[in-house]
Amino acid sequence: MSxxxxxxxxxAQSQGPKPxxxxxxxxxxxxxxxxxxxxxxxxxxxxxxxxxxxxxxQWRDREQNNALVDDYVIxxxxxxxxxxxxxxxxxxxxxxxxxxxxxxxxxxxxPKTDNDKTLADKVNDLLTNGPGSNSxxxxxxxxxxxxxxxxxxRQSSSSSSNRAPLQIDQLQQIMQNIGMPRSQQQxxxxxxxxxQNQQQQQQPPSASGQAKSISLNQVxxxxxxxxxxxxxxxxxxxxxxxYLPEGNQTSxxxxxEHIRSPQFKQMTSVFNHxxxxxxxxxxxxxxxxxPIVGNPYYGGxxxxxxxxxxxxxxxxxxxxxxxxxxxxxxxxxxxMDTSEQ
Amino acid sequence: xxxxxxxxxxxxxxxxxQTIGVKGxxxxxxxxxxxxxxxxxxxxxxxxxxFKWRAEKDERPVVENPPETLFFARQKINNACxxxxxxxxxxxxxxxxxxxxxLSQFYEFTKTFSxxxxxxxxxxxxxxxxxxxxxxxxxxxxxxxxxSRDDKDDEAFHFISYVPSKGTLxxxxxxxxxxxxxxxxxxxxxxxxxxxxxxxxxxxxxxxTEIKFNLLAVMGDQxxxxxxxxxxxxxxDISDPTLIAQREDRLADLRECLNQQVELRAKWKxxxxxxxxxxxxxxxxxxxxxxxxxxxxxxxESAKNKL
Numbered sequence: 001m002s003x004x005x006x007x008x009x010x011x012a013q014s015q016g017p018k019p020x021x022x023x024x025x026x027x028x029x030x031x032x033x034x035x036x037x038x039x040x041x042x043x044x045x046x047x048x049x050x051x052x053x054x055x056x057x058q059w060r061d062r063e064q065n066n067a068l069v070d071d072y073v074i075x076x077x078x079x080x081x082x083x084x085x086x087x088x089x090x091x092x093x094x095x096x097x098x099x100x101x102x103x104x105x106x107x108x109x110x111p112k113t114d115n116d117k118t119l120a121d122k123v124n125d126l127l128t129n130g131p132g133s134n135s136x137x138x139x140x141x142x143x144x145x146x147x148x149x150x151x152x153x154r155q156s157s158s159s160s161s162n163r164a165p166l167q168i169d170q171l172q173q174i175m176q177n178i179g180m181p182r183s184q185q186q187x188x189x190x191x192x193x194x195x196q197n198q199q200q201q202q203q204p205p206s207a208s209g210q211a212k213s214i215s216l217n218q219v220x221x222x223x224x225x226x227x228x229x230x231x232x233x234x235x236x237x238x239x240x241x242x243y244l245p246e247g248n249q250t251s252x253x254x255x256x257e258h259i260r261s262p263q264f265k266q267m268t269s270v271f272n273h274x275x276x277x278x279x280x281x282x283x284x285x286x287x288x289x290x291p292i293v294g295n296p297y298y299g300g301x302x303x304x305x306x307x308x309x310x311x312x313x314x315x316x317x318x319x320x321x322x323x324x325x326x327x328x329x330x331x332x333x334x335x336m337d338t339s340e341q
Numbered sequence: 342x343x344x345x346x347x348x349x350x351x352x353x354x355x356x357x358x359q360t361i362g363v364k365g366x367x368x369x370x371x372x373x374x375x376x377x378x379x380x381x382x383x384x385x386x387x388x389x390x391x392f393k394w395r396a397e398k399d400e401r402p403v404v405e406n407p408p409e410t411l412f413f414a415r416q417k418i419n420n421a422c423x424x425x426x427x428x429x430x431x432x433x434x435x436x437x438x439x440x441x442x443x444l445s446q447f448y449e450f451t452k453t454f455s456x457x458x459x460x461x462x463x464x465x466x467x468x469x470x471x472x473x474x475x476x477x478x479x480x481x482x483x484x485x486x487x488x489s490r491d492d493k494d495d496e497a498f499h500f501i502s503y504v505p506s507k508g509t510l511x512x513x514x515x516x517x518x519x520x521x522x523x524x525x526x527x528x529x530x531x532x533x534x535x536x537x538x539x540x541x542x543x544x545x546x547x548x549x550t551e552i553k554f555n556l557l558a559v560m561g562d563q564x565x566x567x568x569x570x571x572x573x574x575x576x577x578d579i580s581d582p583t584l585i586a587q588r589e590d591r592l593a594d595l596r597e598c599l600n601q602q603v604e605l606r607a608k609w610k611x612x613x614x615x616x617x618x619x620x621x622x623x624x625x626x627x628x629x630x631x632x633x634x635x636x637x638x639x640x641x642e643s644a645k646n647k648l
Contacts, residue, residue, distance in 0.1 A: 219640050263618070267620035267624060309637050311632075
């Protein structure tokens with residue numbers, strides 16, 4: 001079911017807007033454990049498109065009816081497109097993100113090399129300046145601000161500062177291990193292991209963190225959630241009973257029954273899918289949340305949950321101050337009562 | 342006027358046929374396909390074989406002009422194949438159950454129709470569609486899912502019914518031009534005995550492939566069946582102590598079976614309430630309350646640790 005949803009989204013995207021630039025290129029996979037980059041032989045193409053005021057960098061699979069595989073929202077000046085000169089067995093380019101350690105390698109599949117330089121310049125122009133205009137649209141600026149606050153809050157919330165931008169020397173070491181199809185680079189195993197050791201020390205461990213992400217179903221595992229419900233008891237039930245079919249009849253055990261039901265789990269996975277495929281971007285404000293957490297690239301499950309937590313913290317603070325006001329008022333009332341007596 | 346996708350579940354189908362007005366029938370999933378287990382459910386009006394559809398070569402001849410007494414309808418609408426498979430069985434069991442006003446009228450109205458026209462008539466039946474669509478999940482995403490499902494026939498599930506009718510065993514597949522004769526039985530013979538090997542053969546064939554399948558049975562209301570038998574046994578006037586002891590044993594068994602049916606119905610009722618419930622507001626507010634109680638972050642952490 002959720003697969004259908006996904007495929008529909010993909011199908012819709014395969015007839016995306018007219019690209020600003022398009023050329024044939026293949027993907028490369030970067031293995032964070034071995035620090036090697038391997039070319040994928042699949043035929044593909046890179047496109048830069050402008051959609052709803054956002055620039056997107058996309059890779060599509062030419063062997064699969066141009067299915068959309070990579071899709072990155074690009075904010076002007078945030079990314080760089082550079083030729084990896086170190087590799088001579090093929091034309092390898094790197095898409096680098098200033099704000100993250102994410103590295104995406106591609107290799108050109110255009111038959112002729114004549115246009116390489118022009119294409120690279122065009123790509124960099126679009127990545128730096130966006131389509132047409134040199135200045136950010138208001139919306140983009142707004143998104144940028146939201147994004148930056150999102151990133152900084154994420155950084156402060158995680159105890160280790162492992163999101164530092166990648167250093168040039170680390171990059172070079174990774175380059176050494178790039179392998180191309182057909183002409184596999186041969187390296188003495190001893191040197192490889194030493195470079196790997198060095199990299200493992202220097203490489204931030206979170207470089208692979210982006211590939212894995214948690215799903216809502218994993219977070220809301222029924223055992224863990226029911227344990228939380230039981231710890232909090234009736235107070236928890238009171239806050240949620242209006243959203244359940246039993247209404248006032250809801251009890252702790254009834255609540256857990258719903259949490260364990262296949263219907264709730266199914267809904268959670270549908271919601272999870274909608275969230276991670278960007279279908280909920282427009283819905284976020286109705287939850288009182290910033291739409292960016294519904295953006296599949298910047299948002300996702302964890303940012304969404306973090307945003308809910310931030311919002312509740314704020315509410316708590318407000319309630320805390322108002323309830324202390326109430327306390328004062330109560331005291332006053334008490335005093336008045338005593339004075340009347 | 343579209344028909345939504347509904348879950349293939351005995352509780353859903355049983356409520357569905359009751360909503361249309363059928364009395365004395367229920368749908369259950371079969372987990373064992375031997376004659377004994379099937380016979381314990383008697384009366385069984387028909388079996389439904391449910392599997393993920395794939396293009397399959399089938400050169401068995403179809404009956405071009407089926408007898409008027411056999412109800413066969415071509416499948417003309419998406420998403421209603423399960424409902425249609427069940428309807429076909431009920432229509433052919435009309436001598437044994439109460440069809441109710443709606444289905445009786447429908448049967449009379451389409452009596453002389455071709456299989457194509459019967460299919461169209463089902464598609465246009467508002468009562469059937471409303472009953473069917475009442476099982477739509479009330480969530481905001483289901484619309485998109487339905488759209489994609491319409492485009493993707495290869496993801497569709499297909500339902501085939503097996504019914505006895507006047508001495509002949511038929512396979513009714515709404516995607517075929519007509520019914521297929523799969524065997525014969527004498528009026529005093531049990532049709533189940535004849536159909537079991539045929540379905541077993543099909544199950545064996547599908548077990549070798551990756552194809553998933555389920556079996557459903559449309560049968561007489563089991564609760565009523567046990568209640569009746571208990572009543573009749575209790576009424577019997579016997580004095581022999583051995584016979585009385587035997588009767589008590591049998592009554593205990595029947596009460597146990599009856600109890601299971603009562604529980605099953607309660608379970609179906611609960612599940613159908615959950616199916617119709619929109620869990621989105623609950624989900625979002627559950628997350629909010631977990632956050633308020635400082636339970637959310639530990640849940641995220643433990644999910645991450647399990648990656």
